Amino acid sequence: MEYRRLGSTGEKISTIGMGTWRIGSYATPGERTSQVNALKRGVELGINHIDTAEMYHSGRSEEVVGEAVKGIRKDVFIASKVAPGHLHHDDVIAACKGSLKRLDTSYVDLYMVHWPDSKVPIKETMSAMEKLVEDGLVRFIGVSNFSVAETEAARTALPKSELVSNQVEYSLEARTVEADVLPYCSKEKLTLIAYSPLARGNITNSIPEALLHKYKMTAAQAMLNWVTRSENVVAIPKATKIVHLEENAAAVSRRFTPDEYEQLSKI
Numbered sequence: 007m008e009y010r011r012l013g014s015t016g017e018k019i020s021t022i023g024m025g026t027w028r029i030g031s032y033a034t035p036g037e038r039t040s041q042v043n044a045l046k047r048g049v050e051l052g053i054n055h056i057d058t059a060e061m062y063h064s065g066r067s068e069e070v071v072g073e074a075v076k077g078i079r080k081d082v083f084i085a086s087k088v089a090p091g092h093l094h095h096d097d098v099i100a101a102c103k104g105s106l107k108r109l110d111t112s113y114v115d116l117y118m119v120h121w122p123d124s125k126v127p128i129k130e131t132m133s134a135m136e137k138l139v140e141d142g143l144v145r146f147i148g149v150s151n152f153s154v155a156e157t158e159a160a161r162t163a164l165p166k167s168e169l170v171s172n173q174v175e176y177s178l179e180a181r182t183v184e185a186d187v188l189p190y191c192s193k194e195k196l197t198l199i200a201y202s203p204l205a206r207g208n209i210t211n212s213i214p215e216a217l218l219h220k221y222k223m224t225a226a227q228a229m230l231n232w233v234t235r236s237e238n239v240v241a242i243p244k245a246t247k248i249v250h251l252e253e254n255a256a257a258v259s260r261r262f263t264p265d266e267y268e269q270l271s272k273i
């Protein structure tokens with residue numbers, strides 16, 4: 007597994023993480039156990055970054071993550087998010103405490119504002135995020151789905167802490183962030199966490215066969231490899247099937263050349 011610096015901190019997170027949207031929705035205890043086991047397998051493969059949110063299945067995703075990391079909490083980097091309806095100061099604090107309870111842990115490594123909400127002053131939200139850091143409940147602060155202007159406002163609203171990341175949709179199929187958010191994050195040394203990096207399971211068939219053959223890669227691996235071609239980008243594909251997880255974990259063990267990345271960018 008390849009690891010990258012989180013923002014300009016010394017923290018190392020795996021280039022390929024694990025998303026957990028839809029994890030927590032299970033019909034039987036056996037299905038829940040499979041979800042727990044998939045996350046554990048990911049950690050065995052060197053994936054240390056697990057992404058969740060209080061919004062995912064009303065907290066059930068966090069509960070599954072909490073179960074998966076029992077006994078290995080120190081080996082994993084847990085990222086969670088406060089929901090858009092909870093951005094007033096006291097609501098942020100309460101939301102984080104709720105997440106910690108469901109995750110069965112005393113701290114979250116990265117706590118993000120899930121979506122911006124223009125009705126709540128960002129200063130108020132960020133002062134709560136700083137309080138969580140001061141109290142040792144959160145290690146790093148991030149945002150998600152923030153524009154460049156919103157990210158700048160969030161950074162300005164953090165006098166004592168550094169904003170380390172912005173989590174946004176990015177894949178071969180969803181390229182909007184290339185216009186502004188990606189270059190901004192690269193310049194400012196913020197980690198861009200690419201969500202839905204496999205286009206929600208719509209694996210492209212446009213990648214040239216010769217390229218896949220040359221690197222013995224699947225199309226899904228090529229998508230993850232391409233999306234993480236910049237040093238400051240990591241991706242959080244969601245996989246409940248072990249075979250998918252193993253494929254994803256091996257996606258960045260070799261790299262395309264700059265010309266090949268360019269070729270893929272044009273498809």
Ligand SMILES: NC(=O)c1ccc[n+]([C@@H]2O[C@H](COP(=O)([O-])OP(=O)(O)OC[C@H]3O[C@@H](n4cnc5c(N)ncnc54)[C@H](OP(=O)(O)O)[C@@H]3O)[C@@H](O)[C@H]2O)c1
Nearest residue numbers: 025026027201202203204205206207243244245246247250
């Ligand atoms: N911040 C936000 O607003 C936001 C929004 C959306 C998502 N997210 C985060 O980003 C994570 C990932 O995004 P996503 O879940 O929307 O979509 P995704 O990761 O792009 O795609 C997930 C789908 O791809 C399939 N898959 C995984 N690995 C595969 C492989 N190697 N080959 C073929 N198919 C594969 C999965 O199947 P199986 O499960 O059957 O293996 C699943 O159906 C989420 O889980 C969540 O943590 C954040």
